[in-house]
Amino acid sequence: MTENAIEIAADSALLVIDVQKGFDDASFWGPRDNPDAEENIAALMDAWRETGRPVVLVRHASRPGSVLAPDRPGHAFKDCVEDRRGQEALLVTKTVNSAFYGTPDLAGWLDANGVRQLVVAGIQTNMCVETTARMAGNLGYEVLVPLDATHTFDLEGPDGLSLTAGELAAATAVNLQGGGFARVVTTARLLEAAAAVRTP
Template structure:
């Protein structure tokens, strides 16, 4: 995709998904990709605040008591840079599954009430909750933009004897799945930052 080939709506909603402290537990998750993800997410959050566009924070509450994302675990909390910027969030969602559309409060209901038709989806993990949310959003008819460099994930295997992919390979697969499959347009943080001021200041 050419990064100039989209218009950012005045009320495009930024979904920041699962940027929680538990994902900093390297022994639990293993190797990750894209160390710039957090800085890019912060830059997008700052741009959304500056232009008055809606911000939605999504948090995963694992039902596994041993998980670093379980309620009551320190890892359940948002990372500090998200919490510091999250005061003006228009909506906060808690979920127990991959899709942000299966959380509380109801995301689709809120988007409809606000007249929002375009979503920018960022966060953790690229190939899990980000991809699942973007796929479902595309199925529901939203115009979806995914800045891949504002996401990250971890190496993953299908088990001791199964195939394995690195985090970077998984991120590439997500980009191909989303754009190649027609679910979303994959873009960059810089392209969104360049587009963000224009609608709000026109």
């Protein structure tokens, strides 16, 4: 086995973070990157389902008035996820960035089921995906992040500093892998590796 080989555990959990219709509102969020994100997320969900691995869906419930608020159409999952619903192992609802601060308790479920490897995909790359991956790494899970199965939006910071969505995604990749939180990979490599089962 080469140093860069990917092994996917038989019980590896795919976390699909906040793939909700509210993120399609360009007038609210601004320019995005990676138009292939949804297609790649769908491919991962299909692969995990076909190989009997658990899929965890995470949905953000924002404050009233937000496009992601529970009473708004944007709270619903995008079609690429909704069309694949019904066989998820767990549905987590959260109000903050990390899926580990949601209901029901994600870490409790993972530990009860002996899951130690996570694949984290979804929206936004530098927000809820990165935060969840960082926490997972801190908690001792093996974390894989297919960057091309995520996307984000341009963002303005202090003193007029702004970064494009692509720049933010690149920073997330460096933060996660360079910081030792997770391994950044591609969807294609995960799909190939998912065909081979590793003993948990």
